[in-house]
Amino acid sequence: MSLAFAIDSSTAIGEPFKYRDNSSRDALSAMSTITKLRTLRIAERPNLIWVEVETDEGLIGLGETFRGAQAVEAVIHEQVASQIIGQDSRRIDAISRQLLNPYVGFQGASAEIRAASAVDIALWDIKGKRHGIPVHEAIGGANRLEIQAYNTCAGYSYNSDNASRRVISRQDAPQGPYDDQIAFNQDAGRLALSLLEEGYRAMKIWPFDVFAAATGGQTLSLADLKKGLEPFRKIRQAVGDEIEVMCELHSLWGALPAERICRALEDFGVFWVEDPINRMHDVEALADLRSRVRVPVCGSETLSGSTQFRELMAANAVDIVMVDPAWCGGLTEARKIAAIAESHRRALAPHDCTGPVTLMAGLHLALHASTAIYQEVVRATLSTWYRDLVTELPVIERGMVQAPVLPGLGTALRPEIRLRADATVRESA
Template identity: 70%
Template sequence: MSKVRCVRTIRIAERPNLIWVEVETDEGLTGLGETFRGAQAVEAVIHEQVAPWLIGRDSRRIEPVSRHLMNPYVGFQSSGAEIRAASAIDLALWDLAGKRHGIPVHEALGGATRTEIRTYNTCAGYAYNSGAGRRSIGSGDAATGPYDDQIAFTRDPAGLAESLLAEGFTAMKIWPFDPYAEASGGQMIGLSDLNAGLEPFRKIRAAVGDRMDIMCELHSLWSASAALRICQGLEDLDIFWVEDPIGKMADFKALADLRRRIRVPICGSETLGGAVSFRQLLEADATDIVMLDLAWCGGLTEGRKIAALAEAHAKPLAPHDCTGPVTLMAGLHLALHAPTAIFQEVVRATLATWYRDLVTDLPTVVNGMVRAPDKPGLGTDLLPEVRHRDDAVVREAGDPL
């Protein structure tokens, strides 16, 4: 047997969106999971609904646990608190599975298709996503280190591209249109704002030519008509993809209509939850690249189903990371396993700083490629000192080791 004996949640005030879950079994193993956004809501779901049901059950039966947790009476096919909680638990159970058998998760999934995968740098800064929302850059903001890349793409996109190339990155993602959405609630974008948003892409192309692939992130801020204008403006700049262009990425009809009218590939969507949503996205022929976040979509159990759907529809797969280190490790294992995966997203600012303050191991990036972890399970654990921080909130259910 491998009964669950304890479920523990840990969060820290410094990173209020992040929450970790540790699942302990009677064989003396601990699995680590994670999710992001609404940490307190997820904590409540885990302790009020999940832990009382999960404790005493066989941790090896990952699929039945997933099927139960992914089907709350309300909230399925979403990325709500119930599904984020299910995602974190699922990641912990896969971590346990790998540790139990002494193999990395990508091997537990059925084996790696590749031993390394290409990465791109999401050009966020050190404080991005740390608070209630995304950080916006003001005229008085100053870079706080060499990897404050959001400030860099706002003020010196050409220099940023050269910096990334010097470190071996050959792909980057930026979001210069975001500041212009608020004025109209994303309903329209004027020509002057459109040109201002296009300028960083033009400067990068002029500086580095075809040595850099560039992705445009639109953060689901725009109406379909405004997204159409932005995408059409990007068409001559050889953009690799435009990500989450419309405000409701679950409106697959509107997304498919947009895709038919533009010549830039669409990537979507980290915001969707569950395999059914991705099946509907693909059946609508509404995306060119499938992006998923394993801490939001249902974990690796749903993630591998989504990867299979992408493969069946001959679509590339690109796991998301701009949230936490455990999700990054989980995404990497799926990207190594899934046949159509083309990228694993990273943020060099977080890899170089606060991710290292939280976990024991992080992915190794060499010449723009991320290498396969070789440790059992997800290949990382929460540093022991995290739970003892003054700003830590730790809750336990069951009988801890």
């Protein structure tokens, strides 16, 4: 049945609409009631949690978030469920505003905000499915139908068991052809060649992380600085300027060593330095650092809410805005952050190094947002455990990520996930 309606010709200016028949009015007022919330997590990936939102239409939306899965599970069932079950799933912005304003836990990407993010992603998945369109169309339409990928050079178990902080040695043996964290520590030049052969034109590495623990990130010796620069030298030696290189600093450093690293990287033409200081919400310190160095500054996957990002950009603290839809408040809030980035003429680059549903959500945002320039991917996880969890993954052709064409997010959990022996499934209705 068409939802179109017309104003009766007798309606005067300033008077309420008069519908030609009641069917249009009824169709517009019909609810899509949220009837159930379900969470799923598996012991093999202890940081990941998925949220399914069901409606009385028989639609199921899928969301995801990362870190503190058990805490998020508790928030979903002990706080969120009672707030949104019975509400109209079409009122996404209203639900987002409600969930992003807990009495405590609203500052930063807390368990409350991560839970709200997962629910919001699921609601957009439902909206796309209801109308038979991809999420990038549902949130306002695509500005592009493909976007350049950069490969974050992580390994197969990165972020699964604290491997992201593990010291990589020259003796470590790779687990497969895409064990890129070992590769950038052992032979970054050969890694760059490998990426170019697959069509990637950008890569991200973090060779300075291993030196932060010794001083709590407060100092960095000249000797360690030179060791950290070695992968960048090898990349430029092997491929010249054919590939863009980003440097991730993971919010591990004080202002002084962060400035030392940034200045040293200027000679290698890095595309950005990401999250250079600890406490990336310290806008004044970040803006001061940016004013002192010539490398572009990117931040920050760790922030949440449009207010924090607005303050970041108003202070001219970043050149590139990185947003994670599973941490910042969901696609509703990410879309607002993207609009702020556009108004400040700042590039946008959605984050993914956590899970396949977040990747799909970020991709839809990257296709929609006018100033988006990259979508982060990890070829190690795309080729292995991501595909074991979901039915569809982004298609990458010669380094360009293609727009999903299926309704909603364009992916779903594989049915066998909830049947696994290590699965924890919990429902609220």
